[in-house]
Amino acid sequence: MKKSFALSLTLxxxxxxxxxxxxxxxxxxxxxxxxxxxxxxxxxxxxxGGKDHSLNSLKGKNGTVLIFIAVQCPVSNAYxxxxxxxxxxxxARGISVVGINANSSEATDAVKAHAAxxxxxxxxxxxxxxxxxDSLGATKTPEAYFLDASNKLVYHGRIDNSKDIAQVAxxxxxxxxxxxxxxxxxxxTTAAAFGCSxxxxx
Amino acid sequence: xxxxSRLLVAAIVIGGLLVNVSTPAQSxxxxxxxxxxxxxxxxxxxxxxxxxxxxxxxxxLLVNFWATWCDPCREEFPxxxxxxxxxxxxxxxxxxxxxxDLADLKTAVPKFLRxxxxxMPNYILSVSDPEPAIKSxxxxxxxxxxxxxxxxxxxEVVYKHFGRLNTVELRAAIEKTVGMxxxxxxxxxx
Numbered sequence: 407m408k409k410s411f412a413l414s415l416t417l418x419x420x421x422x423x424x425x426x427x428x429x430x431x432x433x434x435x436x437x438x439x440x441x442x443x444x445x446x447x448x449x450x451x452x453x454x455g456g457k458d459h460s461l462n463s464l465k466g467k468n469g470t471v472l473i474f475i476a477v478q479c480p481v482s483n484a485y486x487x488x489x490x491x492x493x494x495x496x497x498a499r500g501i502s503v504v505g506i507n508a509n510s511s512e513a514t515d516a517v518k519a520h521a522a523x524x525x526x527x528x529x530x531x532x533x534x535x536x537x538x539x540d541s542l543g544a545t546k547t548p549e550a551y552f553l554d555a556s557n558k559l560v561y562h563g564r565i566d567n568s569k570d571i572a573q574v575a576x577x578x579x580x581x582x583x584x585x586x587x588x589x590x591x592x593x594x595t596t597a598a599a600f601g602c603s604x605x606x607x608x
Numbered sequence: 609x610x611x612x613s614r615l616l617v618a619a620i621v622i623g624g625l626l627v628n629v630s631t632p633a634q635s636x637x638x639x640x641x642x643x644x645x646x647x648x649x650x651x652x653x654x655x656x657x658x659x660x661x662x663x664x665x666x667x668x669l670l671v672n673f674w675a676t677w678c679d680p681c682r683e684e685f686p687x688x689x690x691x692x693x694x695x696x697x698x699x700x701x702x703x704x705x706x707x708x709d710l711a712d713l714k715t716a717v718p719k720f721l722r723x724x725x726x727x728m729p730n731y732i733l734s735v736s737d738p739e740p741a742i743k744s745x746x747x748x749x750x751x752x753x754x755x756x757x758x759x760x761x762x763x764e765v766v767y768k769h770f771g772r773l774n775t776v777e778l779r780a781a782i783e784k785t786v787g788m789x790x791x792x793x794x795x796x797x798x
Contacts, residue, residue: 480677545770546752563750567737570709575736598742600707600751602678603771 439543454518468500479602508539546601564599
């Protein structure tokens with residue numbers, strides 16, 4: 407009796423595990439993003455001129471914002487001015503803004519031309535083969551990561567609630583930066599918004 | 609040919625011509641009928657969208673989130689139209705939810721749907737804060753588009769795909785979901 411109960415329990419457990427994994431997702435090959443509080447390991451990527459930069463060489467003394475951006479995504483493009491202003495506003499406060507283009511469909515020359523056309527003066531790196539997008543679990547543009555001075559992830563998600571600047575009611579990324587600069591905990595550590603899927607290398 | 613027969617033939621030919629040559633007004637009416645066969649679009653808020661996703665235990669639901677500004681969404685749409693025509697009449701419900709601006713409700717969105725010859729119900733999601741809407745669809749979704757979800761008739765997500773669609777996978781998921789429902793129904797009968 408005990409044996410048959412144990413067998414039933416095992417089968418029920420296996421069935422539950424199978425059922426839980428039943429909702430298939432195409433994103434299974436993209437690792438989950440690091441947890442808030444995790445330390446982001448240093449990495450090196452080339453800029454649009456081909457020169458390599460490490461995260462540690464670019465980081466600000468008070469932290470670093472990494473934003474996955476795109477050349478053609480209208481949502482990312484709606485944020486061009488806001489991202490540039492963010493970089494300017496926080497440069498003096500010791501926080502660097504770094505753009506990363508991981509779209510396999512957008513060549514380095516196009517990324518460079520796009521930055522020039524939209525007056526993006528912050529550093530933009532090209533993530534060929536989307537290795538860093540994979541390690542950070544980035545799926546869309548724009549998608550922001552804020553790392554504190556010791557490269558710990560303190561915020562991950564949207565820049566604000568709306569691509570239409572007139573509709574912006576909450577600026578979670580700026581709030582995370584301001585809280586960290588004030589030595590306060592970040593109230594909202596993740597926030598989602600619609601964006602364009604990162605086109606990964608085949 | 610007797611005169612009466614000739615007159616009869618002439619009457620039939622002229623009558624046929626009159627039937628086939630439509631007036632501009634008739635043509636407009638015919639166009640209106642044709643327009644009615646493409647997808648209709650209306651705006652919904654987050655609560656209305658959640659109501660659309662609810663299932664009553666009868667049919668599974670396929671949902672595609674898209675936008676006219678999203679290239680992979682546009683590229684995969686012809687495949688979705690084919691899947692809609694194949695499965696919606698007999699086994700599943702299918703709705704498309706667009707993240708276009710409300711200003712595109714009567715312009716870019718219906719124009720694209722007409723070009724695609726899409727007939728599934730389409731909605732524009734209009735929300736000031738997208739996060740609660742995104743999380744209500746699937747807590748694991750972060751808003752990357754396109755995104756496609758298949759709910760079974762009990763409203764559980766049984767398949768999801770972020771990025772450009774894999775039609776082989778999606779068809780297999782639909783067949784499996786519909787098949788499972790049938791098996792369950794058969795099991796209930798026994």
